[in-house]
Amino acid sequence: MKLLIIILNKEENxxxxxxxxxxxxxxxxxxxxxxxxxxxxxxxxxIFAGLKDLLQGNRPGNKTILTLVEEDRIPxxxxxxxDVVGKLDQPGNGIIFTLPVADVIGLGRNFDSGRIDExx
Amino acid sequence: xxxxTTLSEETVFTGISAPDKQALLREMVRRLAAVHSCADPEGLxxxxxxREQEISTGIGGGVAIPHANQAPVTETLLAAATLATPLEFNxxxxxxxKLVFLVLTGSGKAGLHLKILARISRMSHKEQLLQDLxxxxxxxEFLRHxxxxxxxxxxxxx
Numbered sequence: 419m420k421l422l423i424i425i426l427n428k429e430e431n432x433x434x435x436x437x438x439x440x441x442x443x444x445x446x447x448x449x450x451x452x453x454x455x456x457x458x459x460x461x462x463x464x465i466f467a468g469l470k471d472l473l474q475g476n477r478p479g480n481k482t483i484l485t486l487v488e489e490d491r492i493p494x495x496x497x498x499x500x501d502v503v504g505k506l507d508q509p510g511n512g513i514i515f516t517l518p519v520a521d522v523i524g525l526g527r528n529f530d531s532g533r534i535d536e537x538x
Numbered sequence: 539x540x541x542x543t544t545l546s547e548e549t550v551f552t553g554i555s556a557p558d559k560q561a562l563l564r565e566m567v568r569r570l571a572a573v574h575s576c577a578d579p580e581g582l583x584x585x586x587x588x589r590e591q592e593i594s595t596g597i598g599g600g601v602a603i604p605h606a607n608q609a610p611v612t613e614t615l616l617a618a619a620t621l622a623t624p625l626e627f628n629x630x631x632x633x634x635x636k637l638v639f640l641v642l643t644g645s646g647k648a649g650l651h652l653k654i655l656a657r658i659s660r661m662s663h664k665e666q667l668l669q670d671l672x673x674x675x676x677x678x679e680f681l682r683h684x685x686x687x688x689x690x691x692x693x694x695x696x
Contacts (some may be wrong), residue, residue: 434663440656441694443649494692501690 420516422495424453424483427512431503438498439485447485454480480509480512484523492516530537541639541657542685544616546575549694550643550677551619559627560587560618563604566640570617577610582642585609596629600672601662605641605650614650615642618680636672653694661687 426432432449439447457478459466487495496506496514504511539687551569556562564583571579583605589595609615617640624634639658643651661667667687674680 434660437660439655441653441660441691443653483565 419486419519419522420488420489421507421519422485422492422516425481425513426481427477427510429481434502442494444485447483450482452480452482483485486519486522540688542681542688542689545618545681547677549551550678550680551675552677553622554619555622556625559625562625563587566617566619570615574615582609594628596627596635597659598629598631599661599662599668600636602627602635602638603641603655603658607648608645609642611642611644619620620674637668650696657694
């Protein structure tokens with residue numbers, strides 16, 4: 419299992435991305451309001467205010483999405499992201515990275531399948 | 539499954555006319571029941587209307603997804619309709635509805651139900667697709683646009 423982290427710069431695509439998660443049976447994710455370094459520097463430190471174009475991520479904010487997924491789902495999620503948001507090799511769309519997970523405590527039952535329970 | 543393969547020319551109704559939301563849903567269920575066996579079409583209508591009373595399924599952008607999970611159906615039933623005259627639906631954006639997807643799933647199909655709703659909701663972000671569907675002159679054309687859109691999507695797993 420991996421912790422998958424998405425930094426989504428185009429916040430307007432969040433709903434569609436999460437709808438795509440649901441279609442893929444990913445039933446849980448945590449979404450955090452976040453802010454990129456470039457945004458903070460250009461808004462908080464006057465000397466950088468005019469240099470937005472030189473710094474990555476000049477949007478006012480972004481979203482950080484955390485979810486636990488089986489490794490085989492990662493390419494599918496990357497495809498979903500690129501379909502909804504845009505290519506990851508293009509600047510300004512976002513970043514996806516994963517981390518190995520040692521222990522998971524507190525997830526609901528049936529996570530092994532990583533899929534939505536077929537229950538009423 | 540995909541929407542475009544679960545729907546058929548018999549369950550896509552283009553240019554439908556109805557005086558109000560209730561009449562529209564009743565007519566869609568009537569037509570659906572003429573194609574698929576439904577034990578109690580009027581009971582289905584009541585369930586769908588009950589759901590509508592909780593909160594409107596008009597999701598904005600002229601699209602509505604009336605639906606019922608745990609409906610008394612033996613198979614997943616979908617129908618779609620485009621409206622000759624846009625209909626007041628108490629949608630979240632207050633705009634009248636032009637495109638309706640009716641989704642009925644039976645007991646034990648909660649996951650599938652959610653995934654179908656998610657796909658339709660994703661579709662609702664695609665302006666051009668919505669226009670193409672709304673403007674389709676026939677069920678064949680409607681399904682062709684839907685199939686084009688879904689060609690890059692994987693099947694919705696049951």
